[in-house]
Amino acid sequence: MFTIFNEELAEVARRLRDDHRDFAAGRWDAARLEAHRVTELKSTVDYVRANSPFYGRQLADVRTADITSSTGAAWRAVPFTTKDDLRAAQHDILSRPLSKAWIFYETTGTTGAATPCPRDNVDSLANNTALTVHYDTIFRRYGDDQVIGVSGPTELHAFGDTFGDVCRNLGLAVAKMWPHSPMVGFDRAVAVLRDLGITGLFCTPGMALSLAKRLHAAGLDPRRDLRVRVLMLTGELASPELLANIGELWGARAYNALYASQEASVLGAAGEDGGLYTAPLINHYEVVDPATGxxxxxxxxxxxxELVVTSLYQGAKPLVRYRTGDLVRLTRGDAGATLPADRLEVLGRTRDELVIGGRRISGYDLENLLLGHVRGYLDYQVVLDRDESGADRLSLRLEAAADEPPRVDPEIADHCRDVLGVEVSVGHDRFGSITGTGAMVSWKAARVVDNRSGADTDGETAAAASLASART
Structure with missing residues (x-):
């Protein structure tokens, strides 16, 4: 609504809406998309160099006239921006003063200095338009009687404002519910789900499992006692097999709905067919070797x-060649997909990779491998040990509902031995709050207990334990 008070922003909003709709309908060819990329890459470099103290130094020697291709040598010579740069620069990374933003967010700061992430109206218009067009392909199939719950991590996070705005664009009623808030809590959140007849829910995978635990503890079954039909999950690793189990628990379709960060905003969003699609009108994507760049x-x-992104819009905090630290598989788009964009599989942070039995595997692929053989669990964790001979051993620990034990495929041991070369067992456990900290810390800190001597450790494991203790 704010755009009716600013004709220039109203025009920006209409242009973004029309461009994204045309792209989704297949009316952008490769030449038009490349021309858009090159134009906006140059614009972003010029903009941040002129307005950001950090980029004024970082990009002083970059000649935008030499950038004629989004993949050429001139572009690849532009310096990377790293998370350490953001932590060190703080407000010097910004291209607009805070007074010109409409809202202030920041990173969680659980494992390092929090970094400022204000957004102005251009930021929100660009990102929320992309999400609106992507999510329209999903929600249109669920009718006109939808009430959507939004359950985010903290008040200083974009989660609630972003999804609230996108749902408003789609004509969907919204109830914001924060189960970790002392004024709400899980019991009240469960009551909201029931009393309002919530039909869709935006939350993390960990929150979907935590809510399912609380419902079962209260003698309720999400499939029987709720109206939730679609789960829009984000903020944590979400392999297809985890999504399938969560969807089965809730009797709903579970999507890996969003790939984003406070720093870089929207990087990928779901389409109706379940693919996680890039947003190529607002981001330029590169995939680099994590070791060499x-x-x-x-x-x-x-x-x-490793995914590297550059903002193709000029708001409060555009980033240039930002190394996300995330390992991805990028698959070229195909004609039969919901959206004519490339697809992403986010495999976890590069430092979340594990070496098991001498073989390196991403968190995403390990989770998908193990959870492909079990269903009906309320939570899970992976425990790594070594036996007396020094061989790795892996245990998948599952938390079960009191009245319905998980279903375990007996072939899990043989399959995992074939893939990883290690022995795998399945057991049962209770995990408390630790497994719900992934969105605040990392998948590995929340989901993996590595007891092997000499195993890599960092501050995230301690941060996860501290956060879980506070939540308990």
Whole structure:
């Protein structure tokens, strides 16, 4: 509504809406998209160099006239921006003063200095328009009687405002509910789900499992006692097999709805077919070798490596060649997909990779491998040990509902031995709050207990334990 008070922003909003709708309908060809990328890459570099103290120094020697391709040598010579740069620069990274933003957010700061992430109206218009067009493909199939719950991590996070605005764009009623808030709590959140007849829920995978635990503890079954039909999950690792189990627990379709960060905003969003699609009108995507920073080599239509992004809009905090620290598989788009964009599989942070039985595996692939053989669990954790001979051993620990034990495929041991070369067992446990900290810390800190001597450790494991203790 604010745009009716500013004709210039109203025009920006209409242009973004029309461009994203045209792109989703397949009316942008490769040449038009590349021309858009090159134009906006130059605009972003010029804009941040002129307005951001950090980028004024960082990009002083970049000649935008030399940038004629989004993949050429001139672009690849532009310096990277890293998370350490953001922590050190703080407000010097911004391209607009805080007084010109409409809202202030920041990173959680659980494992390092929090960094400021204000957004102005251009930021929100660009990102929320992309989400609106993506999510329209999903919500349109659920009718006109929807009430959507939004359950985010903290008040200083974009979660609630972003999804609230997108749902308003789609004509969907919203109830914001924060189960970790002392004024709400899980019991009240469960009551809201029931009393309002919530039909869809935005939350993390960990929150979906935590709410299912609380419902079962109260003698309720989400499939029987709630109206939730769609779960829009974000903020944590979400493999297809985890999504399938959560969807079964709730009797709903579970989507990996959003890939984003406070720093870089929207990087990917779900379409109706379950794919996690890039948003190429607002971001330029590169995939690089995490060790060298050179372009990653692909196999066929798939490229594996660390994701690097550049903002294709000029708001409060555009980032240039930002190394996300996330390992991804980027798959070239195909004609039969919901949206004509490339697809992402977010495999976890590069430092979340594990070496098991001498083989390196991402958190996403490990989770998908193990959870492909079990269903009906309320939570899970992976425990790694070594036996007396020094061989790795892996245990998948599952939390079960009191009246319905998980279903375990007996072939799990053979399959995992074939893939990982280690022995795998399945057991039962109770996890408390630790497994729900992934969105605040990391997948590995929340989901993996690594008891092997010499195993890598960092401050995130301690931060997860501290956060879980506070929540308990």
């Amino acid at each position: 050179e372009p990653a080599t692909g196999t066929g239509d798939v490229t594996l490596g």
